[in-house]
Amino acid sequence: MSKPPIISITNLKKHFKVYKKKPGLWGSIQSLWHREYEVVKAVDGISFDIAEGEIVGFIGMNGAGKTTTLKMLSGLLYPTEGQPSVLGYNPWERKASFQKQFALVMGQKNQLWWDLPAVETFYLNKAIYEIPDEQFEKTLKKLVKLLDVEDIIRIQVRKLSLGQRMKCELIAALLHNPKVLFLDEPTIGLDVVMQKTLRDFIKAYNKEFGATIILTSHYMDDVKELCERAIIIDHGKKIFDGKLQDIIDKYARNKKLSLVFSEPVTKKDLQAFGDLKEFSDDGSHYTATLLVARKKATAVAAQVLSKFPVVDVTIEEPPIEAIIREVFSKEGS
């Protein structure tokens, strides 16, 4: 049954030398003859295997090492240690046959030529990736339809909104039908509607073309909707690798109930319903925050609403940072 994994890394490391400069005028003068540096361990021993067709989410805070890992898998960075293998290739060798089979999309960087219509970049990519005419037309049509961009691909890229640009970026990246897709913060800066559109698209693409996808994101929703499997990376190390549902069940145990009351209530009464995190009573405003077990959250909310003079209630997921913090604190202890 075992097909070899499409992506495989063992003990991957990337250490950077970063030069430090003392601030101010004197620091600049000093830097003329002496520069201090420190070693930043961006990636410090990560290992995992990914099978064909999987969608995996990389979760981690800024600077955790997600993008660096992706760059090593793309062949952009030369690993300090460890040999990644993608589609059987060593990405660092940057063989043309390898590059034709994968795509890297970074949310903040663009591939599209700025002052020309997106469609021109598409044709350029066709030439660069040597996509046969028929396949190109077919794929282009399909992608354009899926993303609904028919009317904007002939407009200059610089005149497009961020969301429209992102859609075109995706198309440009997918024209050559890559088997492996690395998405680095693809939904950053986009509004909620656009985020959903992109998520649906990625899901559809994976289903239709069977591409293997690694996705990094700050937004829990991205990962939740798309990835069955999640890898949490912190300070260059892999903290967790497994089903996303497991993390949520295990660590995102609580939901946060934010309550606003019209009349004063007692702490004790509230504490019967959950973990009281915040409580404020200044004579005119009465608010409280309760942490309630996930599964019971809705039920508890209903009870609180009926028992207390609640004016406003919000039920929230703890943000991903909180979940990760929980995960880390568990690992730490």
Add this chain to the structure above:
Amino acid sequence: MKKYWHLFWHFRKVDFMRMMEYRTDFVFWLIVSLMWTAFNYFFFFLIFGTTESVAGWSHQELVIVLSFFTMIDALTWSVFYANMTQYTQSVFSGELSKYLLQPVSTIFLLTTQRMSYNNIPRFLIGLIVLVITAVKMDISVSMMELALIVVLFICGAVFIYSGWFILATLSLWVDKLQNINDIMPGFRRVYQIPRQVFTGVTALTFTFIFPLGLITSLPSEILTGKNPPVLLILYFIVATTCLALTARAFFKYSIKQYSSVGG
């Protein structure tokens, strides 16, 4: 190979579209480049006007040197400058990764991606003046000599480009250097004039150590029948080849050390 040919012309098409997009820009720079061409000819006209011959070159022969210079200079500003600026900018902005990901030789992409059509008129003027002067002087060259002239001209262009490429690749090592792209153009003066103008140590420097002085001189000397030493010609061709190979090797080595910004 076919793919690269195809891509090259695709880029030219894109350049053309861009030029049409910014039409007024194109006309403006056309005027500017013509102005500089006239300025160059005028300047040397003023100096050479004071004397019969300069370092053994007659006025008309000097015009030939200047015309070769104009053609190479046109290439410098329309091809090299645009590319190299794009190259160093993409290094500083981290966009270089875009090129590294594509299944095409990165050096090819960096070289051919962007060329400006602004200086084509300048190139043509240089060529026309060259031909007119040659006709006026009643010059006749054999096919062999003509071929050699073309080869040497191309050599000169490759030499400048390789040197420039090496300098631009330095941007992969240094944090931020604003005028790295001004260095090569700064040396243009050296080949604006025939190499015989230089004397002493300087002559040695610009003939052997940095054979910039040969770029326009050699083709001019062949054209005007001054018969430069064959050894010198060979030396120049060899030196250019070495420089080009060094540029390539240096680039590959530098890429290894390169880490994209914003990782």
Add this chain to the structure above:
Amino acid sequence: MFIRSLQFRTELVIYVLLDILPFFVLFFVWQAAFSGKTEINSFTLPQITQYYFLVMIIERVTSTYFENWRATEIREGKIDYFLTRPFSYINDVFSKDVGGKLVSLAISLPGLAVAFFLISLVLPVAPLSVAPHQIFIFIFFMITGYLIQFMIALWIVLLTFWFEGSSGLEHFKWISVSLFSGAMIPTTFMPTWIQSVYQFLPLKYIFAVPITYLQGTLSLTPGMFLELAIALLCMFGITRVFWHYALYQYSSAGG
């Protein structure tokens, strides 16, 4: 601002080298032109070398390089910050340029002085025997020369308020200044029609006048100073008017 200038140390070294190179090459050209002669147009080779060396120094002190990026700044609408403050944009351009210039000069002028010394060992340069008061006058002309160049550069920048593609206009400035100021070649070498244009424009006060004065071939008259003063005042007046209309254009176009 100072810190940034220090970080440009390598760039400054490059700039100095790039300055010296054309001067160097030009020497050889003139040397070849002089072969067999001791004098051309009443200049000896050492005097011509000296002329161009002085051009190089004045160039370093008076040239402006901000036209391009300031124009871009305006085009991208980044000057709103200035327009809402009581500190004039022009003052900012001026003070930043002067400040940066002082730092870069502090570093490059000594370098140039060393270069001059070394060059005079290798090339025939006429020694400069000048009285201290002459040096002061020379410096005075460099300051006024800078002001002239600054104002012209400012006009180019201000044109951005009306024209999108104003970048590159500095090329016209460079060519005009080269042609009509004596920077390209001493006046006596120029054809007569250019020499007559010389008389009209104040550009000659940037290069030709101070250099030939220092070399002893020109004696200054009060009339010249008057002419220079009038020219500066007129340019200043034009700048004010220009700026006024530029602001008007900017706000009426919605910034």
